[in-house]
Amino acid sequence: MTSLLALQTYQEVAADPAPSRVLSIWDQMGGALHNSIYRVLSFFISLLPGLLALVLAIAIITANGSSIMATNNTSSSYASYNTAY
Numbered sequence: 001m002t003s004l005l006a007l008q009t010y011q012e013v014a015a016d017p018a019p020s021r022v023l024s025i026w027d028q029m030g031g032a033l034h035n036s037i038y039r040v041l042s043f044f045i046s047l048l049p050g051l052l053a054l055v056l057a058i059a060i061i062t063a064n065g066s067s068i069m070a071t072n073n074t075s076s077s078y079a080s081y082n083t084a085y
Helices: 002-014 025-072 075-084
Strands: none
Touching: none
């Protein structure tokens, strides 16, 4: 247990926190742009299954409504409803 703790401490101290080369402002801006594009695309990709389910539900409900309207033959009752107001 002590050797594991000593090993972890040694690895943390041995790691060089400073980058090996100095990045220019353009490299930093490019990296930030890449990260932000990645985050935005990941967010939109995570929304796609929900949007697909919504479109599918609307299509199913519309198809059910159309079939109910077609089977009830409500064109005459709709016309009388429309002229009442």
